[in-house]
């Protein structure tokens with residue numbers, strides 16, 4: 001049984017990015033810049049934002065955090081985005097989700113310049129992913145999962161993969177990236193019947209439901225590969241959607257929480273920001 005070390009893999013990615021950025025920065029005369037907009041106070045967002053800022057420090061990017069009040073109007077939020085769209089020192093813009101209910105998430109995401117949408121959530125980038133146009137940005141969490149498969153030489157061709165969850169930020173894009181790898185994918189949601197039976201038949205499981213211990217040892221087959229995307233807090237402790245202690249006894253590969261998919265998400269965000277920076281400094285030459 002191998003525990004997939006997302007933390008170590010992310011650190012390796014940061015080192016590579018730092019080297020490339022150090023080189024490019026000399027020629028470009030500026031650092032890469034990532035801006036994060038947070039609306040209101042969200043406890044889950046705090047960990048994420050803190051880790052993003054740390055990652056920027058590690059690789060030498062500028063990072064800007066814009067904290068806006070929960071009550072901000074959509075119009076004023078759009079004005080903040082417009083400022084960042086026009087800022088030549090900013091390569092990546094991320095608006096932390098979810099947004100308060102009075103704000104239309106889709107309007108806000110699509111207001112971000114597609115060339116700065118390092119989350120890969122803009123309609124243009126989703127479209128590019130759908131048809132395999134590699135000039136866009138891939139959503140960070142699914143891209144991080146694919147990176148894990150590649151690093152651990154886990155072949156997906158012909159494998160039966162179960163994706164649990166079909167959100168726009170995880171489940172759906174994960175499915176697209178998996179079918180590109182020629183996996184046979186089944187996608188589950190909260191109305192899915194007989195989840196346990198489906199789990200039993202799966203070679204690979206990607207759990208992204210946001211439900212602690214949703215995947216139990218009795219559900220999975222011997223040798224299964226388990227990717228746990230879930231981030232839940234139970235009794236003050238961080239845990240995923242998988243009963244790690246029990247499922248790890250049957251798995252061939254498994255990701256821990258923390259230290260699995262989360263750090264890879266941050267690594268892919270930094271990677272997308274570097275890609276944007278490269279595109280922009282090449283354009284302005």
Ligand SMILES: NC(=O)C1=CN([C@@H]2O[C@H](COP(=O)(O)OP(=O)(O)OC[C@H]3O[C@@H](n4cnc5c(N)ncnc54)[C@H](OP(=O)(O)O)[C@@H]3O)[C@@H](O)[C@H]2O)C=CC1
Pocket residue numbers: 141164165166167168169170171188189190191192195208209210211214229230231232261262263265
């Ligand atoms: N590690 C990381 O980097 C990241 C982790 N996360 C975490 O991943 C989890 C999922 O996030 P996100 O996709 O944004 O969540 P959403 O709440 O947007 O989506 C959850 C999905 O899971 C489905 N679902 C919920 N319960 C069940 C169940 N019992 N059986 C089958 N399907 C179920 C829902 O079904 P339906 O469509 O019917 O509602 C929905 O499609 C969360 O814990 C989140 O914190 C998220 C982003 C990044």
Ligand SMILES: Nc1nc(=O)c2c([nH]1)NC[C@@H]1CN(c3ccc(C(=O)N[C@@H](CCC(=O)O)C(=O)O)cc3)C=[N+]21
Pocket residue numbers: 044045047048051094095096097098119140141231238257258259260261262263265266
């Ligand atoms: N626009 C937007 N883009 C996102 O990508 C996005 C979002 N909004 N909203 C919230 C979710 C959640 N998410 C996480 C990413 C990393 C960790 C992460 O770093 N996890 C560490 C935590 C370790 C720790 O510091 O305790 C780990 O799992 O090891 C967690 C959660 C991104 N999301």
Ligand SMILES: [Mg+2]
Pocket residue numbers: 099100101102103104105
């Ligand atoms: Mg909303």
